[in-house]
Amino acid sequence: MWSLLKRYYRPLIVGFLLLSPLVAFLLGGRKAREPNFVDRAVIAVASPVQQGLTALIEGGGAGVQNYLDLRGVRQENDALRLENLQLRAAVQALGESRMENERLRKLLNYAEAEAGPEIPARVVGVNPVAKLLSVRISSGEQQGVFRGMSVVTPDGIVGQVIRATGGYADVALVTDPQSRVAVRVQRSRARGTAAGTGGGPLKLENMLRTEDVEDGDLIITAGTDGIYPPGVVVGRVTNLEKKEHGMFQGADIVPAVDTSKLEEVLVVGSPYSAMAPGSTAEGASK
Amino acid sequence: MKFLVSVALALALLTLESVLVKQAGLELGRIDVTVVLVAFLALRASLLEGAFSAFSVGYLLDLMSGQPTWLYTFLAVFIFLVGRLVPTFVEVRGPLAFALFAMGADVGHSLLATFFTWLTVKEDGPGALLAELPLQVALTGIAALALYPLLRRFEASQERPAGLLR
Secondary structure, eight states: OHHHHHHSHHHHHHHHHHHHHHHHHHHHTTOOOOOOHHHHHHHHHHHHHHHHHHHHHHHHHHHHHHHHHTTTHHHHHHHHHHHHHHHHHHHHHHHHHHHHHHHHHHHHTOOOOOOOOOEEEEEEEEOSOTTSOEEEESOOGGGTOOTTOEEEETTEEEEEEEEEOSSOEEEEETTSTTOEEEEEETTTOOEEEEEOOSSSOEEEEEEETTSOOOTTOEEEEOSTTSSSOTTOEEEEEEEEEOOSSSSEEEEEEEESSOGGGOOEEEEESOOGGGSOTTOOOTTSOO | OOHHHHHHHHHHHHHHHHHHHHHHTOSSOOOOHHHHHHHHHHHHSOHHHHHHHHHHHHHHHHHHTSSOOSHHHHHHHHHHHHHHHGGGTSOOOSHHHHHHHHHHHHHHHHHHHHHHHHHHHOOSOHHHHHHTHHHHHHHHHHHHHHHHHHHHHHHHHHSOOOOTTO
16 A cells, blocks of 8 residues: 555645645635635735735826826816816705705604715735636725625725735625626616626616616616615616516616726725624625 | 745736736736746646646635635646646747747636636626637737746756766
């Protein structure tokens, strides 16, 4: 036995190196393992380098861009001044609407939605494997970011935290094929699901054929998935397909956020661990 | 080429790729730098050293993917073993031949990764990924051309000089 092992130890070791990850993959499937101490150590080494490189490249690019931007800055200033005036007027009008909204909410005894923490983060790198569209951000467990929290920008929804370690976290993008978000048409309040397709537009699914939805409608998060807060912009409806038969109608959603050009994001909401037992996680990556 | 050099190089290349992909604003296109490294190992490393190195390189890629499932660890060792068979049929010498070899390895790696992902996820998503495959293979070929001199230099630094005692 010992002589056999001694003779065939090379193929045996290579066979183990080949088959053990395959067995682990087939048994675990798409379920990612929790980060162990080796994973954490590697991420702790690689992420600061990623952040440094990103800062270096962006700093160099910003220097060149600043010089180019100086040209025509006066005309831009004039245009911005005008736009500022218009926006101030709009803000005043919105303030009135907000006051009115608050009064009406009180009349209707609406429960106030509890605003969670908003943790800012910078995108330091992109996942080097295209099978899962994700980015790495510069906030992690130390800053209060945990798995299951949602990530947004002022323009709209970005994705969901799938792994958090010391000072960094990985965020699966809404464009990833495994992503599902419970959504609503802002105008008609019709409900559906936005599914990622792996880049490009999202797919509007589970929208009943009888629901009122039109090309150009704004799609917002419904908040019923327990992941994304309600009312965050997802995108606009395009290529609406009203079928003659079947239960559902189909459409594309052009995302409000270009996920290939992300720089700063906000992490909001509650982690999985804070979710009530039995609550749904429709919006989670499947 | 020693195990630790491979691991350090893989970590550095993956980090650099992650930043470059972000800066270039690529949505699905990636540069498979780890496949280039594994292809080089298949041509130059011994069986055990190469298998351990490929395993580690795959582990790092798995980890950097954000959703480690061991798939890329398996694929790295598999591509390494298949890659070792290729020089028995064709001669791979020089940067251009190496780039073509790395591109072939990348096609195999991507198709297998797509197949195994489909096997577990059963989504109708592979179409978009396969559409980006030509760009990805071309970028990997360019990366192989660029990395070949560096890898050769690392390999040369690891070789023992013929000493006077021999």
